[in-house]
Amino acid sequence: MEKYDVVVIGAGPAGSVASKIIAEGGYKVLLLEKRQEIGRPVRCAEGVSKKWLDKYTGIKDRWISSEIQGALLKSWSGQKALMEYKQVDKGFIIDRAVFDFDLARESANSGTVVRTKNSAVDIKKFDDHYEIFIKGLKNYKVKTKLIVAADGIEGKIPSLLGINNQLKPNDVEYCLNYQLDNVDIKNNYIEMIGGNTLAPGGYVWIFPKGERSANVGLGVLATRSTKDKNAKYYLDKFVEKRFKNKSITKVVAGAVTVSKPLKKMVGDGFMIVGDSARLTNPLTGAGIGNALESGFLAGKRAVEALDNSDISEKFLKEYQKNIMNGIGKTSKYFYKIKEAFVKFDDKEIDNMIKMLSEIKPDDLNLGKLLKIAFKNNKEIISLLKKMFF
Amino acid sequence: MAVKLNINKCCYCGGCVPICPEGAIYLAEKKITINEKYCTECGLCIKVCPVGAIDY
Numbered sequence: 001m002e003k004y005d006v007v008v009i010g011a012g013p014a015g016s017v018a019s020k021i022i023a024e025g026g027y028k029v030l031l032l033e034k035r036q037e038i039g040r041p042v043r044c045a046e047g048v049s050k051k052w053l054d055k056y057t058g059i060k061d062r063w064i065s066s067e068i069q070g071a072l073l074k075s076w077s078g079q080k081a082l083m084e085y086k087q088v089d090k091g092f093i094i095d096r097a098v099f100d101f102d103l104a105r106e107s108a109n110s111g112t113v114v115r116t117k118n119s120a121v122d123i124k125k126f127d128d129h130y131e132i133f134i135k136g137l138k139n140y141k142v143k144t145k146l147i148v149a150a151d152g153i154e155g156k157i158p159s160l161l162g163i164n165n166q167l168k169p170n171d172v173e174y175c176l177n178y179q180l181d182n183v184d185i186k187n188n189y190i191e192m193i194g195g196n197t198l199a200p201g202g203y204v205w206i207f208p209k210g211e212r213s214a215n216v217g218l219g220v221l222a223t224r225s226t227k228d229k230n231a232k233y234y235l236d237k238f239v240e241k242r243f244k245n246k247s248i249t250k251v252v253a254g255a256v257t258v259s260k261p262l263k264k265m266v267g268d269g270f271m272i273v274g275d276s277a278r279l280t281n282p283l284t285g286a287g288i289g290n291a292l293e294s295g296f297l298a299g300k301r302a303v304e305a306l307d308n309s310d311i312s313e314k315f316l317k318e319y320q321k322n323i324m325n326g327i328g329k330t331s332k333y334f335y336k337i338k339e340a341f342v343k344f345d346d347k348e349i350d351n352m353i354k355m356l357s358e359i360k361p362d363d364l365n366l367g368k369l370l371k372i373a374f375k376n377n378k379e380i381i382s383l384l385k386k387m388f389f
Numbered sequence: 390m391a392v393k394l395n396i397n398k399c400c401y402c403g404g405c406v407p408i409c410p411e412g413a414i415y416l417a418e419k420k421i422t423i424n425e426k427y428c429t430e431c432g433l434c435i436k437v438c439p440v441g442a443i444d445y
Contacts, residue, residue, distance in 0.1 A: 041401065165407060166407060225437045227441060253439045
């Protein structure tokens with residue numbers, strides 16, 4: 001039986017970053033991906049802030065579909081407010097297929113053993129190690145000291161490790177996104193459109209992908225989705241109205257958690273990262289940055305644990321502590337904001353955008369936006385003071 | 390008993406997996422399986438599927 005120091009399950013951004021750091025730390029690490037090909041099919045609207053790439057991956061031209069310098073915030077009735085991003089808030093729409101693939105290859109070049117079409121289907125716990133049962137072109141098992149679960153929204157590894165990761169319907173958005181071609185869009189601005197008849201409990205996004213091309217999609221809060229009025233119903237209605245003669249060159253479906261992070265993301269010999277740890281931003285659905293950071297922190301702690309021959313939950317808990325002091329804390333704040341935001345009726349959404357439209361685009365930022373949106377909500381206002389202090 | 394999946398519509402997003410109260414759904418590489426032993430036909434997956442790929 002092959003023996004590893006760490007097995008990372010899932011070769012998305014979190015898993016690839018974690019495994020690369022572990023390999024660079026001199027340890028034997030296996031990165032498993034159930035799909036035939038890393039990065040495909042894409043399950044993402046592909047927007048990411050520049051700061052995350054600067055911090056964890058650098059920026060490669062081949063990843064960039066478009067550069068984003070601001071956002072057009074709209075309401076269902078047509079009210080609009082323009083937000084010009086400061087340099088630090090700028091972002092990109094990227095090509096996740098190429099991005100994910102390159103991150104996995106960089107991990108491989110650091111010494112990670114990467115295997116696609118290898119699915120971790122079961123785990124057996126022993127005193128000082130795990131056995132992982134793998135199905136794919138071959139069925140086999142491996143021994144490992146540590147597991148990093150980077151297996152995404154549908155991941156079962158946490159439940160195999162005794163963690164309940166079932167989702168509540170008010171904590172998840174069901175999304176559909178089309179890449180549209182032959183459409184008129186503003187190249188360097190994203191659009192975010194709110195309205196209960198457009199995207200109940202969620203929002204519509206238009207993310208430019210290049211010349212006359214855009215990711216157009218929306219999320220519907222699970223509690224507001226029905227068989228007849230699901231994400232596809234709402235997206236088709238929106239697209240028919242706004243984009244004539246469009247072509248659909250890519251169909252992307254996905255569930256995005258809008259929850260607080262998993263209560264327990266660490267145990268004896270394991271850590272959970274990325275979407276599997278429910279780290280997507282509860283208000284915006286952004287997940288790439290949090291996945292990168294959690295992969296980095298888990299990778300670092302894994303190396304420290306192996307250096308110290310201590311893979312106990314007590315030692316690994318430092319990983320969860322680091323998450324909850326950073327992106328986890330931010331998520332908890334955004335969760336409260338999301339809970340308040342999904343209660344807005346159409347009149348409140350309209351008023352919010354109208355108020356935002358009265359601010360100069362260069363002066364409008366997320367903090368200001370939220371302060372205005374929730375100016376009558378004492379609880380949220382005091383929360384915002386903590387967040388943007 | 391079990392709800393049924395339409396493989397022509399399914400986009401393999403895996404969203405049905407974590408919302409199932411019984412854990413009856415599994416996404417392998419390109420295949421969704423719905424376990425007849427655990428499915429109670431509660432219909433939650435039918436409601437949430439973004440493309441309406443699941444039905445009774």
